[in-house]
Amino acid sequence: MLEIIYQDEWIVAVNKPANMLVHRSWLARHETQFVMQTLRDQIGQHVFTVHRLDRPTSGVLVFGLSSEAGRELSQLFEHHKMSKTYHAIVRGWLQGEGVVDYPLQEEHDKIADKFATSEPVSQSAITEYKTLAQVEMPYPVGRYESCRYSWVELHPKTGRKHQLRRHMSHLRHPIIGDTAHGDLKQNRGAAEHFGCQRLMLHALKLSFIHPFTQQLISLEAGVDETWREMQRQFGWTR
Structure with a gap:
């Protein structure tokens, strides 16, 4: 059962669990649970x-509850009219706040894009960040006698593939649990000492003007x- 956090006659929003695919994909044929199909069965409509x-x-x-609603919402995302707030736990002490303006090369999937003939292009990518809290824990990780973490708020201003994960890695503060762009020793340490078996990246908030009621959602x-x-x-109690 998915947690529905908002629903009206045009829109439905859920709290997506970590490690659950949004929809069916031939890249993950062995998977049996998907957000889209689970939600459809739960509310009884497409x-x-x-x-x-x-x-x-x-x-x-x-999600949109009709093709029209889907198109309108997609336009908001395409034209960057959605305000997105993410929270992440990253390696080390990331200080203060700032903006990462670092272009990212388009990522090709090793399987889905293995026959792509065009070279990946560099795309503008901008992320705002702010550190909310820091901690040092007395557990050895790799060559260090203790481990440090920061709780960070992130606001992506562009929508590149794996943008937040790649930008945090660029700052040398990769997100804990990131197996593609992160620190494997830190990931293993977080799993061993704190039971962390997931990517510590959470889409906390999404704000936009409702395309049908014109109200702020x-x-x-x-x-x-x-x-x-x-x-x-x-x-961390804040």
């Missing part, structure tokens, strides 16, 4: 995808037990 979250990312995921998704347990162990 839903239309308008954006995606990476499989390991949790948080706010919006602000959707927020709570974090899961893994997040709550890490925050408890780190003493």
Whole structure:
């Protein structure tokens, strides 16, 4: 059963669990559970995808309840009229706040794009970040006698593939649990000491002007037990 955080006659939004695919894919034929199909069965009607979250990312995921609603919502995403807020736990002490303006080369999937003939192009990518809390824990990781973490708020201003994960890696503060762009020793340490078995990236909030009512909609998704347990162990209460 998915947690529905908003529903009206045009839109439905859920709190997507980590490690659940949004829809069926031939790249993951062995999977049996998908957000789109689960939600359709749960509310008894078809839903239309308008954006995606990476499989390991949790948080706010919006669907249209008609093809028209899907088109209108997709336009909001395409024209950057959605305000997105993510939370992440990253390696090390990331200080203060700032803007990452670092172009990213288009990523090709090793399987889906293996026959692509064009060279990946560099695309503008901008992310705002702000550190919310920091901690140092007395557990050795790799060659270090302790491990440091930062709780970070992220606001992507562009929508490149794996943008937040790649930008945090560029800053040398990769997101904990990121197996593609992260620190494998830190990932193993977080799993061993704090029970972290997921990517610590959560789509916390999504705000936009409703395309049919013209009212401001602000959707927020709570974090899961893994997040709550890490925050408890780190003493992060804000």
